[in-house]
Amino acid sequence: MNTRSLPALPLGPQGRAAARRRARWSPGRLGVYAFLLSAAAFFLLPLYVMLVTSVKPMEEIRLGHLFALPVKVTLEPWALAWSGACTGLQCEGIRGGFLNSVLIVVPSTLVSIFFGALNGYALSFWRPRGGQALFLVLLLGAFVPYQVVMFPLVRAFAAVSLFGTLPGIVLIHTLFGMPVMTLMFRNYYRSVPGELFKAARIDGGGFWRIFLQLMLPMSLPIVVVAVIMQVTAIWNDFILGLVFAGREHLPMTVQLNNVINTTTGERLYNVNMAATILTSLVPLLVYLLSGRWFVRGIAAGAVKG
Secondary structure (H helix, E strand, O other): OOOOOOOOOOOOHHHHHHHHHHHHOOHHHHHHHHHHHHHHHHHHHHHHHHHHHHOOOHHHHOOOOOOOOOOOOOOHHHHHHHHOOOEOOEOOOOHHHHHHHHHHHHHHHHHHHHHHHHHHHHHHHHOOOOHHHHHHHHHHHOOOOHHHHHHHHHHHHHHOOOOOOHHHHHHHHHHHHHHHHHHHHHHHHHOOOHHHHHHHHHOOOOHHHHHHHHHHHHOHHHHHHHHHHHHHHHHOOOHHHHHHOOHHHOOHHHHHHHHHHOOOOOOOHHHHHHHHHHHHHHHHHHHHHHHHHHHHHHHHHOOOO
16 A cells, blocks of 8 residues: 655645635734733823823812723813913923923934934044044943933033033033944944945045035935934933023923922822823824834844944
8 A cells, every 4th residue: 555645735715715814813823912912002001091081070080990981071181281280380381391392302313413423434434543442432421321420510511601501401412312323323334335435535525525425315214213212312301401401491301290290289180191191292203203214224223233
């Protein structure tokens, strides 16, 4: 008797569809779906509670049903959080902090990215004497905590009349963002073929011409990543804004803290939740609108190091 196994016959269209259905609902795939759904629920549950609480009247919040949907939806807490919540004797909400945060984030992001790209370009292609030592010093600065250098920086900024001013808080964010920006752009430019730089030099390109007309236009993916990182870090910053911004330029995060901790009489949880969501909207929108570019930029910078 011949015991050799017969070759598998090719499946028809119905057989292939059944095989795809079996592969789609395999135990391993169901486990992956269950894990992903659990992780998404874990991270989205606080956002759900904040959003639901922010549209409830205080009469429903006092009942203590934290996860219940609102019976009577109201947007009054959002309006109060934006322009009517009190911080001490002032009842202007977090609207003023939003404008201050924009005035801080825009120049801090642009300046730190420009100098980070410039440093990365110079260290990757021109390689000045002592450049590696300078890069190591910059890299060391990325791991220095704020609290360690806070007092010397306060004294130094006060000595040059920058403490408590808008240029001062922009400068401090630029300085703290420079090491990470330099590291990112240096790694990205190391992935650019050296023959491209040599061809530009043969065509008569100088330092600034090659940087502005060749390297910067090629840097769009890593620039998007840098914008996301800087906008998120600077917008969410609390301690630097509290110490260096001064009373006239307090960012939105400091205003949010003042709104939540300044309470006379009943604590308005719906207003606090609305103010918190309003404060986090900008970084959230930046992530949602540029997520595809973020992944592409991270992958481009990770090819070579």
